[in-house]
Amino acid sequence: MKAENYSRTDRRKAWIREQIISGALEAFSEMGYMKTTVNDITSRADVGHGTFYHYFKNKQDLLSKLVDDLAEKVDDYVQPKNMQLTVYERMKYEAQRILEYYVNNSSILLALKEALMVDRQFEEQWLKISESLFKRIERDIKGSIQKGYCHDINVDVTIRALTCMFEGYGHHLMVQPVTPAEIQEVAKSLTDFCYKAVFKE
CATH class of the missing domain: 1.10.10.60 (Homeodomain-like)
Structure with a gap:
């Protein structure tokens, strides 16, 4: 309407x-x-x-509704609009969008992380956002392994390690002033690191 x-x-x-x-x-x-x-x-x-x-109903209800609204936007926000990108270009685009998502929604995400420490009801919402943000990394790597583009790696360990790395850096960016240019630079560095570690030359 x-x-x-x-x-x-x-x-x-x-x-x-x-x-x-x-x-x-x-x-x-x-x-x-x-x-x-x-x-x-x-x-x-x-x-x-x-x-x-x-x-x-209360402060918890307010935060829960904010997080639900935020979770609904993850897929559209991170999904590349250009379907002709190479694997590297897609990973770099997704890395930048993931980091931007953390920075642009830092007030809600920091409140959610704090609430998680004392209120288990928020665990499912955090996992929903986290899994939505990183399922593309999993898809890119698993698809590339099937095509023989990757080193001989433990897929689950690699995906979890990359997810933790992005989550950690996302949190770092949320708690300090950062410019769009700095986000782009970090996204490129993380992508280069991931690509060289996972993919064959």
Whole structure:
């Protein structure tokens, strides 16, 4: 449904929800997920407690819905639009998009990682995002092994090692200022490393 087809009430509800989400992300970034309270969120969103609870059950429910929305965007965000890319070009494109995904969604992802330490309910959501981000690496490598393009490697160990490497560097980029040019440079370096380690010359 187009925005102009929404009623004034629907548009106002959507605006209030976005205000609450914006306030939550601001609070998460400033204070961390654990220290943030509903009061911290409502004061930044300039809404009352009753309004908050009309949209979300609690802080955990708000984060859970943010993560669900984020997980739905992973495939489209990382999937190359150009189907004529070589394996190396596709890996480099996907590496850059994975790192950009971490940086562009750092407020939600950092809150999720913090919430994971104390609330097991978020484990499944984290795994869903992680598996969506890295299933293309698995597909590229397994497909190339079948064609004889790769060294004799333990596939599962290699894929897990590469996944951990990207996750680790993604976390590193989330907690410090980074430019698009720096992301491109890191993506190229990681791709070169992976490609040379896995693929035959």
